[in-house]
Amino acid sequence: MQKKILTTPITDDMIKDIRIGDIIYLTGIVGTARDDGHRRVVEGNRLPDFDLTGTAVMHVGPIVLGDRAHGFEIIAAGPTTSRRMERYEKEFIQKTGVKLIIGKGGMGEKTTAACKEFKALHCVYPGGCAVSAATAVERVLGVEWEDFGMPEAFWILKVKELGPLIVSIDTNGNNLFKKNQAVFDKKKEAAIEEVSGHVHYSHK
């Protein structure tokens, strides 16, 4: 099967037929933002100088070598838990105009609604695969908000075929993790009942 590669700038049309469970790759611009970055955009009502419209945001706190004078190199850059950003992701998408949110694990109802309203996707990059992700980074285009420290700073990266990205929320408002969670919850009850039948330790 041929790789499905999205290249920034991403338009609504480019992602309208992509569905949860699909695997895509990304070439182009990715900005990084975690808890502090989301807080500054939403609570602080500030945007980075770099325009993210039509690009991707990745929930990641990379390890970076180098400095402004000599240039930066990304050493490791796997995704962080997306769920932490649930509180502010909707407003983040609205204010920045990003079309792709990359992280690990799922996101909630508010982000799902935002992906439908503003036409965006949430994708999972395999957690912990940090060196693979770093080798997909061609260049560090810049950094802002360095006052947050290395992991939380806003890094602007040029990537080539970053992936696999497993689509977890699509523009129709489908949510892969929510779907899976319902299956897990059902199996969980059966498993609890089975195990509980064997662990009644008491001094009768």
Add this chain to the structure above:
Amino acid sequence: MVNAKLTQIIYELIRGASLHLPPDVMNGLRRMAAIQDTPLAKELYGCIFDNLKKAAELNRPICQDTGALQFFLKAGTGFPYLNDTEDSIKDAVRQATKKIPLRPNVVESFEEKNTGDNIGSRAPWIEWEIVPDNQDLQITVYMAGGGCSLTGRAKVLMPLEGYEGIVRYVFDTITEWGVNACPPLIVGVGIGTCTPTAAALSKKALLRPIGLHNANPKARDMEERMKKGLDSIGIGPLGMSGKESLLALNIEYAAHHPATLAVGISAGCWATRRGKVLISKDLTVKSDK
């Protein structure tokens, strides 16, 4: 005071742990990769092994989250450098952060500012155990990642909730939070009187090598049944569904108060990074396995 020789040994311990997975974790991942039967689960294990290969080739930390560094010491009362140990650990952490490099992961509480060198109030975290009539120092390092630490919980149950209550608490927690914690996971369960004892024991359980079970047959039986039960839920690699989700489930316990039954949970991700070194009184390495 910093002892340069001790610092060097601890630096190597941190470096080894950040660059290579322990053999028991590697073996566990290989076994689990081989039993997957869906294209997505196979691809995800493929990504994990591809990443491990690249990290080894490029001499880079496996994961960008090199964790909050935690040290668990078993100190012989006759080890002659006890006064220098904490300072040497801090010095090794400072050097490792710069040289390996590690991600600066220490945010000073209340200031909410990253210190930049992985040193802060009570960071790195150091726990001491005293070993009588012994002259060695054993140091275990654990790199506590954010994603898997988010899974941590502790609660005091009422005894009539029973061990069934423990099962439900662990299953609810892992099903809800395990998907974000980069499974397959090592789950540590602690049982005791109050939240701090149960939580501390859950970390001890997490640090036990995969394949070793609790010596108490009842605790071992509960370990095996809970692992099997959690595996049957099908959370799979990276929470994206698949066969088996746990590398291990380990239980450590203490006797508890008659009016309480506390449970603690700690989880480690597929890239559980830990290392151990045994140092003799003349500062030579006796064992690094």
